Amino acid sequence: MATTLEAPRSPYTRSTRKNGVNWEKWGWLYMRVSGVLLVVLIFGHLFVNLMVGEGVSALNFAFVSGKLADPFWQVWDVAMLWLALIHGGNGMRTLVNDYATAPLTRGILKSAILAAVVVLIVLGTLVVFTFDPCPAGANLADLNPQFCSAL
Amino acid sequence: MPQSPAGTLTSQQKTSSRRPAGTLYRGREGMWSWVLHRITGVAIFFFLLVHILDTALVRVSPEAYNAVIAQYQTPLMGLGEVALVGAIVFHAFNGLRIILIDFWNAKYQKVMFYVVLGLWVVTMLAFVPRHLINVFSH
Numbered sequence: 250m251a252t253t254l255e256a257p258r259s260p261y262t263r264s265t266r267k268n269g270v271n272w273e274k275w276g277w278l279y280m281r282v283s284g285v286l287l288v289v290l291i292f293g294h295l296f297v298n299l300m301v302g303e304g305v306s307a308l309n310f311a312f313v314s315g316k317l318a319d320p321f322w323q324v325w326d327v328a329m330l331w332l333a334l335i336h337g338g339n340g341m342r343t344l345v346n347d348y349a350t351a352p353l354t355r356g357i358l359k360s361a362i363l364a365a366v367v368v369l370i371v372l373g374t375l376v377v378f379t380f381d382p383c384p385a386g387a388n389l390a391d392l393n394p395q396f397c398s399a400l
Numbered sequence: 401m402p403q404s405p406a407g408t409l410t411s412q413q414k415t416s417s418r419r420p421a422g423t424l425y426r427g428r429e430g431m432w433s434w435v436l437h438r439i440t441g442v443a444i445f446f447f448l449l450v451h452i453l454d455t456a457l458v459r460v461s462p463e464a465y466n467a468v469i470a471q472y473q474t475p476l477m478g479l480g481e482v483a484l485v486g487a488i489v490f491h492a493f494n495g496l497r498i499i500l501i502d503f504w505n506a507k508y509q510k511v512m513f514y515v516v517l518g519l520w521v522v523t524m525l526a527f528v529p530r531h532l533i534n535v536f537s538h
């Protein structure tokens with residue numbers, strides 16, 4: 250009987266790596282901090298896009314131009330983008346840890362989540378900061394007259 | 401582990417009821433809130449992937465964006481938006497409940513679950529009629 254059994258409910262034995270960062274702890278904290286911020290960002294987003302005025306039926310390119318031309322909404326949308334994708338991606342990682350047992354499946358699923366999160370963060374950030382409310386050659390009727398009257 | 405002398409209960413043993421100590425997640429409110437939190441979280445994540453792609457079309461052309469966004473403005477999608485907002489509102493309020501359990505007090509987790517459901521009903525009452533009028537009167 251060389252093996253010793255740990256008493257029930259004693260903490261997991263940590264790896265002997267000294268001064269290692271406890272990433273799971275920071276991930277746990279991130280879920281909570283980003284969650285609080287996301288309540289404000291997402292509720293504001295839904296209110297402005299779905300409740301004000303004619304809601305969903307008023308959404309079109311001209312409406313989005315009005316928002317994305319404003320630095321306030323640029324910062325709002327980019328913050329929401331980063332916080333929500335990392336929060337959601339980390340949450341999905343938890344599900345993979347819970348339900349996928351084969352190492353290969355886990356690796357593939359987690360890589361897919363990471364790839365989706367990185368690609369969409371890059372894409373979304375580029376869209377917000379390179380947005381052009383008055384693209385050349387566009388149909389004037391589709392544009393926001395507030396920005397594109399000179400065309 | 402420091403062994404307590406026979407006959408002396410540890411604080412953990414004293415406070416435990418029939419459920420294993422240290423979990424809120426087995427059975428009843430604690431479990432169902434977790435199940436719903438998980439399902440809504442996954443659903444929102446997949447919607448978010450699509451939503452970023454459709455919004456990215458503003459960078460392609462006004463026509464492309466307007467054509468795709470028109471798909472969100474049909475009656476069927478209008479009902480889908482009710483489900484989506486319902487999922488987000490539940491996840492948001494229950495997320496705040498989880499945070500309060502972790503940083504404040506787990507004793508009130510059941511009460512807080514019913515508070516979450518109450519706030520969900522109130523929020524949906526404010527949203528759904530207005531949204532459906534917007535969807536069906538255009």
Ligand code: HEM
Nearest residue numbers: 280284287288337340341343438441442444445492495498
């Ligand atoms: C609206 C504000 C939100 C709040 C307050 C919130 C809060 C939380 C909290 C506290 C957790 C628990 C993490 C844990 O148990 O360690 C969580 C999990 C999760 N969240 Fe959110 N969240 C929000 C928005 C979102 C969004 C936008 C997404 C999707 C992109 C999302 C997807 C997830 C997923 C997939 C999980 C993992 C579920 C699980 O482990 O069972 N959440 N959320």
